[in-house]
Amino acid sequence: MSTSTKNAYISVRDLSRSVSMGEEHIHILKQIDFDIEAGQSVAIIGESGSGKSTLLGLLAGLDTPDKGSIIIDQQDICRMDEDGRAAFRSKYMGFVFQSFQLMPTYSALENVMLPLELQGSGNDSRDKAGQLLTRVGLSHRLEHYPHQLSGGEQQRVALARAFVSTPKILFADEPTGNLDSKTSELITDLMFELNQEHETTLILVTHELKLADLCQRKLKLIDGMIQPSEH
Numbered sequence: 001m002s003t004s005t006k007n008a009y010i011s012v013r014d015l016s017r018s019v020s021m022g023e024e025h026i027h028i029l030k031q032i033d034f035d036i037e038a039g040q041s042v043a044i045i046g047e048s049g050s051g052k053s054t055l056l057g058l059l060a061g062l063d064t065p066d067k068g069s070i071i072i073d074q075q076d077i078c079r080m081d082e083d084g085r086a087a088f089r090s091k092y093m094g095f096v097f098q099s100f101q102l103m104p105t106y107s108a109l110e111n112v113m114l115p116l117e118l119q120g121s122g123n124d125s126r127d128k129a130g131q132l133l134t135r136v137g138l139s140h141r142l143e144h145y146p147h148q149l150s151g152g153e154q155q156r157v158a159l160a161r162a163f164v165s166t167p168k169i170l171f172a173d174e175p176t177g178n179l180d181s182k183t184s185e186l187i188t189d190l191m192f193e194l195n196q197e198h199e200t201t202l203i204l205v206t207h208e209l210k211l212a213d214l215c216q217r218k219l220k221l222i223d224g225m226i227q228p229s230e231h
Contacts, residue, residue, distance in 0.1 A: 008035035008071075009201060010059070010169075015068035017054055028054050030224040032068070036217075038168075041195060041202040043212035046221030052205040053173055055221065059203060060093060060171050061085035073168070090119060094167035094200075096191070098174035100154045102146040108133060108157045109142040115165045125164075132160040136190055152183035159187065163194045170195065172204035176211060188214065 015032040018025055028051045036042055044052050057063040059070060061077045062085075069076050072092065077085055094115075095101075102111050109129050116125035133142055136156040146154055155175065162170055175191065176184035188211055195202045204215070212218050220227050 009038035009040075009073060010036040010203075011069075011071040012059070013069045013071075015055075015058065015070065016066045017051070017058060017063070018066055027224050029058075029065075029221075032226045034219060034226060036201060036203070038201055039199045040217060041192070041215040042204070042217045042219060043215040044203065044205045044219050044221065045207070045209070045212050048207070050221040051224055052221055055226075056171055056173055056203065056205050060095070061089055090115075090165075092168045094162035094165065094170045096155070096158050096162045096170065096172040096175045098177040100146070100151075100158045100178075102154055102157060102161075104146050107143045107145055108138060108149065108153075111146070111157055112161045112164050115161060119165060121165075128164055129160070132164050133157070135194075136160050150183075152179055152186065155179060155183070155187050156190065159190055159194070163198060163200075166198055167200060169201045169203065172202070172206075174206055175204060176206070176208065184208075184211075 012032055012034050015029060016027070017029040018027045032055070044055060046052050054063070058065055061080070065078060069078050075088070077088055080088060103114065106114065109126065112129035112133055113125040116128060130142060133139060136159055138153060138156055138160070141149060141153060149157065172191065176187055179187060192214060194200070202215070204211070206212050
């Protein structure tokens, strides 16, 4: 089902993905079509195993489809090779994961500096990282390592890392899944505040309807097909 918009920043057409398990061929995603405007917040929802994370991985160029196109800012990432997609991610995208995925041997400050240094903008990376960690309430934790931080603090570091390079798109995969309700609310507030301040396109996967309801749009996966429900 197509949800075309006049000002599509992300345009997905005829997207399909399947896997082979022995002699069985499993269709995870089937002929998906939708558009997302720049700056929109979109929640991808659905039952466990419905293909939410598979779709997120395809949109982020972490996986490739069997067929179809994903055009972001007029560039089809499905036609890029692995190096091309990696360069595109570095330029356009930030990520927040349920499992935080911080570098264990790096301090909070070094974790947040990492995307800037990978982009070659190392001169003011320390200042930028410090400012964002202060923004998420961790000015007193700059030199602490992940194992010295609570789960909520680690997710705040991950959030700062995701926004430090001012990405055009933020992907969040169950960003509050491992957090208690109070910390989850704090992370959610910070994510949407930063999203609005930076005019970032936010695409998140969640099973939490309360979080999904905060987004401008919801795209629901059922049996490998997407059925948009907007509010």
